[in-house]
Amino acid sequence: MKSRKIKMIAAGSALMTSLAGLSAMSASAATTVPPLATIAQITQGAPMNMFNPNGLKWGALDEMPLAFPKNTADMSAFFPGLAKSWKITNNGRTVTVFLRPGAKWSNGQPITATDLVTTAACEFAAGWIWWDLGSVKAINQYEVQYTMAPGAKFNIFPFGVLTQTIVPTSQYAPLLPKNVWTLIKQSQYAGTDKAQLALQTKAQADLTLLGKKISAFAPKTDVSSGPFVISGVNPGEAVLVKNPDFYGAANIHVNEVVLRNYTSNQGIWNYMIGGQVNQATSSMPTSIKQRAAQTPGNVYYQVPSYYANSLMFNEHVYPYNVLKVRQALAYMINRNTVQAIGEPVSGSPVKYIDGMTNQQTSDTLTPAEQAQLTLYRYNPAKAAKLLESAGFKKVNGQWELPNGKPWTASLYVNSSYTDWVQGASVVANQMTQFGIKTSPVLIQPAQFATEQSQGKFALSFWTIALGPDVYWAFGRLYGGLDGYNMIGGKLSYTSSVSKGNWVNFPQTVAIPTYGSVQPGPLTNNLAEAMSPTVLHSDTAKLALVSNRYLPAITLWSGMQAGFVNTTNYTDFPLHSSPVMLAGVGFYPPVGFWMLQGYIRPKS
Amino acid sequence: MNYLKFLAKKLLGGLAMVYVVVTFTFFLIRLMPGNPVLARLTSLLQSGVPYQAAKQQVAAMYGFMPHGPLIVQYFDYLGQLLHLNLGLSIAYAGVSVTHILMSAAPWTIFMVLLGLFFSFILGVAAGVVAAVWRNSIIGQSSTFLATLLHGIPQFMLALAFLYLFTTEWRLFPFGAPYDAAIHPGFSPAFVGSVAYHAILPILAYAISGYGGWTLAMKSSVISVLGDEYILAAELRGLTRGIRIRYVARNAFLPLFTSLTLSLGFMFGGAIVIETIFDYPGLGYLLNNSIGAQDYPVMQGAFLIITAAVIVSNILADLLYSLIDPRIRRA
Numbered sequence: 043m044k045s046r047k048i049k050m051i052a053a054g055s056a057l058m059t060s061l062a063g064l065s066a067m068s069a070s071a072a073t074t075v076p077p078l079a080t081i082a083q084i085t086q087g088a089p090m091n092m093f094n095p096n097g098l099k100w101g102a103l104d105e106m107p108l109a110f111p112k113n114t115a116d117m118s119a120f121f122p123g124l125a126k127s128w129k130i131t132n133n134g135r136t137v138t139v140f141l142r143p144g145a146k147w148s149n150g151q152p153i154t155a156t157d158l159v160t161t162a163a164c165e166f167a168a169g170w171i172w173w174d175l176g177s178v179k180a181i182n183q184y185e186v187q188y189t190m191a192p193g194a195k196f197n198i199f200p201f202g203v204l205t206q207t208i209v210p211t212s213q214y215a216p217l218l219p220k221n222v223w224t225l226i227k228q229s230q231y232a233g234t235d236k237a238q239l240a241l242q243t244k245a246q247a248d249l250t251l252l253g254k255k256i257s258a259f260a261p262k263t264d265v266s267s268g269p270f271v272i273s274g275v276n277p278g279e280a281v282l283v284k285n286p287d288f289y290g291a292a293n294i295h296v297n298e299v300v301l302r303n304y305t306s307n308q309g310i311w312n313y314m315i316g317g318q319v320n321q322a323t324s325s326m327p328t329s330i331k332q333r334a335a336q337t338p339g340n341v342y343y344q345v346p347s348y349y350a351n352s353l354m355f356n357e358h359v360y361p362y363n364v365l366k367v368r369q370a371l372a373y374m375i376n377r378n379t380v381q382a383i384g385e386p387v388s389g390s391p392v393k394y395i396d397g398m399t400n401q402q403t404s405d406t407l408t409p410a411e412q413a414q415l416t417l418y419r420y421n422p423a424k425a426a427k428l429l430e431s432a433g434f435k436k437v438n439g440q441w442e443l444p445n446g447k448p449w450t451a452s453l454y455v456n457s458s459y460t461d462w463v464q465g466a467s468v469v470a471n472q473m474t475q476f477g478i479k480t481s482p483v484l485i486q487p488a489q490f491a492t493e494q495s496q497g498k499f500a501l502s503f504w505t506i507a508l509g510p511d512v513y514w515a516f517g518r519l520y521g522g523l524d525g526y527n528m529i530g531g532k533l534s535y536t537s538s539v540s541k542g543n544w545v546n547f548p549q550t551v552a553i554p555t556y557g558s559v560q561p562g563p564l565t566n567n568l569a570e571a572m573s574p575t576v577l578h579s580d581t582a583k584l585a586l587v588s589n590r591y592l593p594a595i596t597l598w599s600g601m602q603a604g605f606v607n608t609t610n611y612t613d614f615p616l617h618s619s620p621v622m623l624a625g626v627g628f629y630p631p632v633g634f635w636m637l638q639g640y641i642r643p644k645s
Numbered sequence: 646m647n648y649l650k651f652l653a654k655k656l657l658g659g660l661a662m663v664y665v666v667v668t669f670t671f672f673l674i675r676l677m678p679g680n681p682v683l684a685r686l687t688s689l690l691q692s693g694v695p696y697q698a699a700k701q702q703v704a705a706m707y708g709f710m711p712h713g714p715l716i717v718q719y720f721d722y723l724g725q726l727l728h729l730n731l732g733l734s735i736a737y738a739g740v741s742v743t744h745i746l747m748s749a750a751p752w753t754i755f756m757v758l759l760g761l762f763f764s765f766i767l768g769v770a771a772g773v774v775a776a777v778w779r780n781s782i783i784g785q786s787s788t789f790l791a792t793l794l795h796g797i798p799q800f801m802l803a804l805a806f807l808y809l810f811t812t813e814w815r816l817f818p819f820g821a822p823y824d825a826a827i828h829p830g831f832s833p834a835f836v837g838s839v840a841y842h843a844i845l846p847i848l849a850y851a852i853s854g855y856g857g858w859t860l861a862m863k864s865s866v867i868s869v870l871g872d873e874y875i876l877a878a879e880l881r882g883l884t885r886g887i888r889i890r891y892v893a894r895n896a897f898l899p900l901f902t903s904l905t906l907s908l909g910f911m912f913g914g915a916i917v918i919e920t921i922f923d924y925p926g927l928g929y930l931l932n933n934s935i936g937a938q939d940y941p942v943m944q945g946a947f948l949i950i951t952a953a954v955i956v957s958n959i960l961a962d963l964l965y966s967l968i969d970p971r972i973r974r975a
Binding site: 315 | 681822825923936
């Protein structure tokens with residue numbers, strides 16, 4: 043009996059020792075050569091395919107674009123990628139790309155013009171061509187010519203061409219039918235011939251099926267054009283090792299990168315505080331910033347970012363279709379307080395409510411144009427006067443509509459954005475204190491997007507002023523969500539909520555200096571106009587429209603805030619330009635930083 | 646013959662129950678507000694993609710816009726189910742639900758099974774101690790500890806573990822089931838890595854369940870201790886060890902049903918623990934699929950949970966008669 047007990051104890055001890063040993067072994071394996079760690083979203087079971095919405099491919103790590111946009115107001119500024127150089131001719135309608143001779147895939151095959159043509163075919167099928175591509179022609183092994191579709195006008199066509207990420211012919215060509223280019227041509231037919239239209243319908247259906255096949259494609263191995271290639275993936279992390287075939291391998295000083303999965307800001311904060319990643323950015327409260335700053339090796343950084351969180355109106359709903367109401371709200375909301383609570387670490391209150399961020403406004407408007415904008419400084423008394431002049435009354439501290447009914451409001455926010463939720467609470471509180479009883483309502487992400495597009499929210503939080511292109515910024519206000527869409531090459535308008543117009547801004551408004559303007563067509567013109575003078579003038583008009591008529595009240599502009607951990611690695615571009623530090627908009631930015639020669643292991 | 650009849654009746658009842666639950670969840674899920682495909686379309690429009698291109702991209706990704714009549718969708722779903730086809734995920738466009746569920750299930754089974762094992766064994770042992778020596782310091786401490794742990798919500802315990810052991814003191818990793826640099830296989834490095842990554846979730850699961858088992862066992866033991874056959878055993882002069890074994894065996898019976906049902910619920914994963922530790926099991930998957938309104942994955946996960954609970958219920962009925970001779974004779 044005694045000996046059985048001893049044996050059991052011995053076996054138990056052996057098991058514990060071996061487990062401890064194994065753990066130590068795995069821990070020591072991880073610490074011998076510390077890989078560079080950063081964060082990424084990794085989807086369980088997703089394929090290594092960039093056409094899949096959750097595909098396991100990461101820009102500037104295991105996939106490369108032809109060029110990297112500098113992410114500034116100048117949309118024609120790039121860093122070279124797979125393209126060594128490019129030539130823009132025919133008034134921006136033709137772009138000729140010259141590939142780097144000697145660039146290879148991680149399977150050793152050269153990257154050639156064929157890969158670019160294959161990529162374009164896949165993009166057509168998957169619906170990725172948003173930049174009016176008409177045709178693609180391989181001139182020789184390293185030269186490809188892209189031409190804009192006949193009749194189309196798009197001033198950032200070169201941007202669309204150069205920011206394409208290229209996929210390998212060896213993996214994707216087998217998915218494409220031999221007649222893929224015939225189908226693409228048929229699908230682009232713009233005439234009225236019935237036979238051709240019938241062919242077009244069939245071709246579009248065939249391409250949709252092909253697009254689905256491409257999106258679901260699951261390659262067995264990662265064929266990379268970037269500095270790294272996937273060596274292992276599990277649902278929580280991905281390990282990428284240096285790609286010796288990469289054209290710039292000599293410039294890469296890191297041998298291994300680990301991407302750690304995150305599903306929430308909380309997860310990112312844990313990684314930052316624990317010093318478990320060498321780089322991560324996240325929206326964060328002051329307490330988290332202070333706690334993460336205490337972690338050995340952590341260095342805080344922030345870079346400007348082009349977005350502004352806003353209070354958005356649905357003008358299909360009374361009383362938000364009344365201009366004085368929107369103006370009154372702009373005066374009664376204290377933007378400084380909202381920003382201080384909503385995004386205290388990396389936000390800055392918006393100075394001009396003009397549909398752009400502070401940075402965009404100063405980049406694009408002259409001081410004289412800025413002086414024309416109303417500042418809407420916090421002034422509850424002025425707000426009250428505006429409401430009274432519109433027939434509203436304040437009775438026992440509560441505002442009533444002109445028909446005598448109490449004015450109450452619900453402010454809808456996407457529950458997954460903690461900064462929105464905090465900001466909305468402050469706005470709701472300020473409105474309630476002002477006499478408009480307001481409740482913030484938290485909605486699940488998928489439900490929020492759907493119901494907002496269905497016009498169910500009179501007041502909601504929304505991110506606008508997306509940059510750096512002003513067309514993207516104003517497109518958020520006066521584009522598809524305000525009923526303007528390009529259909530069959532022509533700008534069409536619908537006022538119907540059921541067809542996606544939940545903004546319902548007036549089609550024509552009058553502004554000082556310029557008189558009567560149409561914001562929808564003006565916004566579209568920002569994409570089509572080739573003249574800088576016209577672009578500037580249209581931007582100034584739209585800023586003035588947004589400032590006078592307030593389709594949205596911008597509250598705070600965001601910054602990208604994060605930490606790098608320098609315990610094992612050094613030479614992060616912390617003192618470089620904001621463009622470099624932002625990683626030209628690529629996420630995670632470490633791949634781009636390494637391409638530029640940054641980040642070295644500490645000896 | 647009677648036994649076979651009993652078994653067939655149970656199985657038929659189980660199948661009917663699966664059908665009812667499948668139907669109920671099908672319609673319940675679709676009553677959820679929001680539409681994942683429309684949400685994707687809106688998100689593309691929001692990022693500046695023109696309407697036609699966005700529509701084409703969504704059609705290419707999902708191949709459908711789920712707005713057919715509900716009843717048609719229902720019969721289509723049942724038809725596919727009869728062919729054991731759970732369909733394709735919406736959130737993970739193009740990936741089969743079976744593949745997604747099968748890649749998540751092993752992590753849940755591994756984590757929950759071990760957590761349940763430890764919490765049950767330790768809880769039952771502590772329950773016996775707490776009951777037999779209930780007037781001593783050991784017994785009272787055991788009861789106090791169990792009450793305390795039973796009162797701490799699972800999410801608080803998990804969050805505390807996460808913060809303390811992965812962030813304050815970096816003793817354990819989180820967010821992955823193993824080190825991705827290690828090739829999966831039966832190698833010491835891989836097994837060690839899996840164990841190392843699972844320690845915290847298992848510990849959190851085991852500790853959060855421990856108090857419940859202890860208190861249940863204590864109560865059961867105390868009730869058995871009052872039975873006359875225990876008094877008789879004592880009068881006959883049987884040793885304390887033998888008497889405790891008698892007591893433990895009989896006191897265990899009420900816990901057996903709970904244990905079998907817990908095994909069935911195992912397939913639901915430990916939603917809270919898996920989500921907090923980003924541990925990629927079925928609970929984590931279910932939580933994410935609800936957030937993304939991924940109907941096919943939700944339905945698949947609910948189907949597995951339902952089937953597992955019903956099967957474990959049937960097993961509990963069958964096994965109970967084996968371990969308790971009184972039921973068998975009845």
